[in-house]
Amino acid sequence: MTDIQILLIEDEHLFAKAVRKRLEREGFHCHVVDTLSAATAYCLSQPIHLILLDMRLPDGSGLDFLRDLREEYHLDTTVIVLTAFGELEDAVTAMKLHALDYLKKPIDLDTLVTTINKFLDKTVLTKQLQYSSTASTEVVQLLGNSLALHKVRQQIARISTLTSQTENNPPNILILGETGTGKDVCAHLLHHASQRATRPFVHVDCATLPADLIEAELFGHEKGAYTHAHTTRKGLIETAEDGTLFLDEVGELPLELQTKLLAVLGRRMVRRLGSTQERYTGAWFITATHRPLMQWVEEGKFRADLYYRLNTLTIELPPLRTCDNDSLVLAQHFAQQTAQRYGLPSPSFSPELCEQIQQAEWRGNVRELRHYIERAVLLSENGSLALHGLQTRIDAMMPTVTEPLTITSHSLTLEQAERLLIEQALAKTAGNVSQAARLLGITRMALRYRLQKHGLKAQDNDELPTDTD
Numbered sequence: 001m002t003d004i005q006i007l008l009i010e011d012e013h014l015f016a017k018a019v020r021k022r023l024e025r026e027g028f029h030c031h032v033v034d035t036l037s038a039a040t041a042y043c044l045s046q047p048i049h050l051i052l053l054d055m056r057l058p059d060g061s062g063l064d065f066l067r068d069l070r071e072e073y074h075l076d077t078t079v080i081v082l083t084a085f086g087e088l089e090d091a092v093t094a095m096k097l098h099a100l101d102y103l104k105k106p107i108d109l110d111t112l113v114t115t116i117n118k119f120l121d122k123t124v125l126t127k128q129l130q131y132s133s134t135a136s137t138e139v140v141q142l143l144g145n146s147l148a149l150h151k152v153r154q155q156i157a158r159i160s161t162l163t164s165q166t167e168n169n170p171p172n173i174l175i176l177g178e179t180g181t182g183k184d185v186c187a188h189l190l191h192h193a194s195q196r197a198t199r200p201f202v203h204v205d206c207a208t209l210p211a212d213l214i215e216a217e218l219f220g221h222e223k224g225a226y227t228h229a230h231t232t233r234k235g236l237i238e239t240a241e242d243g244t245l246f247l248d249e250v251g252e253l254p255l256e257l258q259t260k261l262l263a264v265l266g267r268r269m270v271r272r273l274g275s276t277q278e279r280y281t282g283a284w285f286i287t288a289t290h291r292p293l294m295q296w297v298e299e300g301k302f303r304a305d306l307y308y309r310l311n312t313l314t315i316e317l318p319p320l321r322t323c324d325n326d327s328l329v330l331a332q333h334f335a336q337q338t339a340q341r342y343g344l345p346s347p348s349f350s351p352e353l354c355e356q357i358q359q360a361e362w363r364g365n366v367r368e369l370r371h372y373i374e375r376a377v378l379l380s381e382n383g384s385l386a387l388h389g390l391q392t393r394i395d396a397m398m399p400t401v402t403e404p405l406t407i408t409s410h411s412l413t414l415e416q417a418e419r420l421l422i423e424q425a426l427a428k429t430a431g432n433v434s435q436a437a438r439l440l441g442i443t444r445m446a447l448r449y450r451l452q453k454h455g456l457k458a459q460d461n462d463e464l465p466t467d468t469d
């Protein structure tokens, strides 16, 4: 990663996710917000090199934001405007407000990256970009001490043993998991541990490719196959050769393409659009999705036969909140890594910070934790990590008390109130001690102590042995 910080202001979540992933692959840091108010708060608190600004946001117009940025906050951050069809006038106004460029939607991600790189070429950031092209090849790992992560690493190792000994087509792998849990990392690890490590690894993000282009992108086309096919081009399946084709967000594939993909997996033959010739593909198919694919099969949104074909083997990445203590292990790793990268003093974690990191929900999983920690390290003084924001996040997750507690002659004792709250928390979390502890704002250890004190029992469905608290 470079230290180039990009802020994407966009409320189309799938598109935003695709852009963010692509930019991260290029070695940039990308933070996404979906409202102008969040964007303003972010711009005023974080160093940003570039803003990608959508014109229509739920709480106002991108132009007003740009005007405020320049005239009220006097920020000259470079802005690239993303406009939809018919918003050309807005683009012109944006240029007058010193936007660097505008790109028309649907945005081609290659063009977006080229535009960003052109901007970087022109600035003093060039050096940092050169650093990124070497750093982006940094070895990726799935870190974490939890049992759940350990199981994932074991699965990867088992598949690697299988695939490192044979030239035959390895089994298709389906990687499942919430956003930010490490599905990309997992796909790369599988590729690098296989016999194919030195061959192509082609990453296709099915959520990014526009529906009308995706078929030509995947299968390629002959010259003249359709209006804009001016040359013959091979598709991404062919480009993967006998390496790996990683179909990310495979749940987003339109149904008719699911049928075509099923045929490729069955017969291992690909035919370019407009061609009669079939070509063999020896690519290893790894797919990933954050969607509940099985449920989608039941709802008719995803082909059952393709689902079963894709998940010869399934790897399920656990959400960070179910991997006790991993958030802290990862936080310390990311903090150390960031400090080293920027030549900062080794960060120190106070006991309160450790506790807060462990109690936070991390809905965006490892990605969110990583970004939070990287920011905290960059903003910290003398290596002592700042807590800004995290406490607010935790407070926001705590249930709000709508009625003030009052003492009456027949009210509960403190002891009884505590027991009642614990019982309610356990009922809410179906007996899960970790989740109940989070709800109550105490550590798992503290909750266990209180459970014992009140003679309460909880269903222990946690991942780790209790002494790891």
Ligand SMILES: Nc1ncnc2c1ncn2[C@@H]1O[C@H](COP(=O)(O)OP(=O)(O)OP(=O)(O)O)[C@@H](O)[C@H]1O
Pocket (backbone or CB within 6 Å): 017, 021, 140, 141, 142, 143, 144, 177, 178, 179, 180, 181, 182, 183, 184, 185, 186, 290, 330, 366, 367, 370
């Ligand atoms: N266990 C882990 N150890 C170290 N880094 C991790 C781990 N899991 C994820 N990361 C890091 O978190 C970030 C997000 O990971 P990744 O892109 O693989 O997630 P993802 O599941 O593919 O997300 P999405 O569904 O949004 O595509 C990356 O920077 C990755 O290196």
